[in-house]
Amino acid sequence: MTKPKTGEMLHLRGNALDKGEPVALPLTQSSMFHLPGDPDGHASYGRVDNPTWVHLEHVLSHLENAPCLSFPSGMGAISAALFATVKAGSRLLIPSDGYYVTRLLADRFLSNLGVSIVERPTTAFAEGGFDGIDVVFLESPSNPGLDMLDLPAIARPVREAGGITIADNTTMTPLGQRPLDLGVDVVVSSDTKAMGGHSDLLMGHVASRDAQIMERVEDWRRVSGAIPGPHEAWLLHRGLETLDVRFDRMCSSAQVLAELLASHPAVKHIRYPGLPGDPSHALAAAQTARFGFLLTITLESEAKAEQFINACPLLRPATSFGGVHSSAERRARWGDAVDPAFIRLSVGCEPVEELWPAIEASLNAL
Numbered sequence: 405m406t407k408p409k410t411g412e413m414l415h416l417r418g419n420a421l422d423k424g425e426p427v428a429l430p431l432t433q434s435s436m437f438h439l440p441g442d443p444d445g446h447a448s449y450g451r452v453d454n455p456t457w458v459h460l461e462h463v464l465s466h467l468e469n470a471p472c473l474s475f476p477s478g479m480g481a482i483s484a485a486l487f488a489t490v491k492a493g494s495r496l497l498i499p500s501d502g503y504y505v506t507r508l509l510a511d512r513f514l515s516n517l518g519v520s521i522v523e524r525p526t527t528a529f530a531e532g533g534f535d536g537i538d539v540v541f542l543e544s545p546s547n548p549g550l551d552m553l554d555l556p557a558i559a560r561p562v563r564e565a566g567g568i569t570i571a572d573n574t575t576m577t578p579l580g581q582r583p584l585d586l587g588v589d590v591v592v593s594s595d596t597k598a599m600g601g602h603s604d605l606l607m608g609h610v611a612s613r614d615a616q617i618m619e620r621v622e623d624w625r626r627v628s629g630a631i632p633g634p635h636e637a638w639l640l641h642r643g644l645e646t647l648d649v650r651f652d653r654m655c656s657s658a659q660v661l662a663e664l665l666a667s668h669p670a671v672k673h674i675r676y677p678g679l680p681g682d683p684s685h686a687l688a689a690a691q692t693a694r695f696g697f698l699l700t701i702t703l704e705s706e707a708k709a710e711q712f713i714n715a716c717p718l719l720r721p722a723t724s725f726g727g728v729h730s731s732a733e734r735r736a737r738w739g740d741a742v743d744p745a746f747i748r749l750s751v752g753c754e755p756v757e758e759l760w761p762a763i764e765a766s767l768n769a770l
């Protein structure tokens with residue numbers, strides 16, 4: 405994978421500045437723009453454009469190596485990508501074990517509009533082929549199971565059959581995986597997670613090198629009104645400035661913790677793509693630059709899982725992931741089809757020399 409040049413990214417704005425302009429990105433908190441006469445070529449109205457988004461999208465485009473549009477949440481981005489690509493009569497294939505709200509969107513809203521929904525588990529996703537499917541939604545590694553899809557081996561036949569692929573890259577970020585380089589047509593991401601990284605905002609983006617799709621996505625944003633707030637855009641931009649260092653530390657610590665957790669007697673089962681014996685290891689090694697910051701462990705019982713999470717002073721018992729604070733939760737509490745003692749653990753930026761003793765002590769106390 406070609407790693408995005410994050411040093412260059414940090415100077416994208418600076419190298420285009422006029423003398424006296426602020427180095428930090430200004431926050432343009434305005435719905436109106438001074439617009440006498442011909443409005444062409446100028447910011448017109450806050451639902452259509454905003455200078456803070458424009459710069460954020462410049463940075464996101466640098467990371468994705470593709471045009472990007474920002475949205476007020478990951479689901480906002482996923483909705484935009486799907487509403488821009490499906491129509492009545494379309495067949496949409498989605499994973500049965502990915503992020504559950506994507507399935508809710510398909511089942512509760514798209515199916516009412518005449519879109520037929522096909523679900524397959526990540527580990528058997530290619531079974532049945534892709535003929536007659538118009539849009540294929542992918543999630544790799546899947547959340548929460550951390551199973552991987554062979555993205556080029558799916559994107560190629562889908563394209564040959566006349567379909568479109570959309571990949572949710574939230575768990576990896578563009579620094580860990582670039583699905584567009586692997587043949588996928590559209591990337592969506594919840595930037596609420598590691599991209600923002602501080603658990604203080606919701607945002608998302610859509611990226612694609614297909615100009616027609618991006619035109620539809622932009623039209624959707626303008627017409628639906630699903631626009632990011634300028635302040636959230638500004639916060640996300642600020643978060644992206646440290647993505648490289650945060651992601652590096654989070655992935656390195658996750659590897660260390662996974663190896664230690666794998667041999668702890670309280671851990672019945674562990675999944676981390678960076679462990680050589682993990683079912684996702686070979687695909688992750690081929691497709692991703694890093695093995696990620698998410699791992700899952702299964703303990704002996706629901707009660708022990710709760711006790712472990714709640715007693716560890718360096719784990720926030722919270723949903724969501726990708727923040728500077730390590731966090732953990734039992735996914736069964738939201739209805740994911742997993743063991744009641746299955747825990748998704750998001751490794752944050754705390755030094756691993758502090759994290760492991762805290763985690764180990766909490767496991768030893770069970």
Ligand SMILES: Cc1ncc(COP(=O)(O)O)c(C=O)c1O
Nearest residue numbers: 477478479503547574594596606
């Ligand atoms: C893989 C994945 N995609 C999309 C989303 C939705 O993102 P948001 O909560 O920003 O709408 C999430 C949220 O947890 C997620 O885990």
